[in-house]
Amino acid sequence: MAINQTPSFQERYNYLSGMDQQTVLPPTSPSTHPRDVMPVIPGIQPPAVLPSVNPVPATMESPFYMAGLLRWYIGQYMRVQYLIGTNGPLIDRNGVLREVGVNYIILQPQNSDDLVISDLYSIKFIDIIR
16 A cells, blocks of 8 residues: 555554454445444344434424424514524514524525525524414
8 A cells, every 4th residue: 555545444444453464354335334334243132223213303393393383384474583692682584484494494585586594593583474
């Protein structure tokens, strides 16, 4: 291996684990990351396979969280008031709620194609205008 060349996983693994160079590791495919491969230890059962995890966090699905509640109002015109700093002024933005993320919202101001992306945690009040 050349000096400026990055070592392969197998070379790093052999070096870090102290294994001799005669040990051959199974080849890894691009879809299998080395940390996902569990070692086989005689006499010890592998852990049970966990069920698949829902990729959407609970904060996005539950109306008990701000992001989950705001998802019900996508497409509605609203006024959102933000607290700037700890004792700063309240600043408001008006627009149609276009998207809600885990920690952000996207508003589209009236009569504009612009989008305003804002931090969910600085929001203090939301007026939904019907």
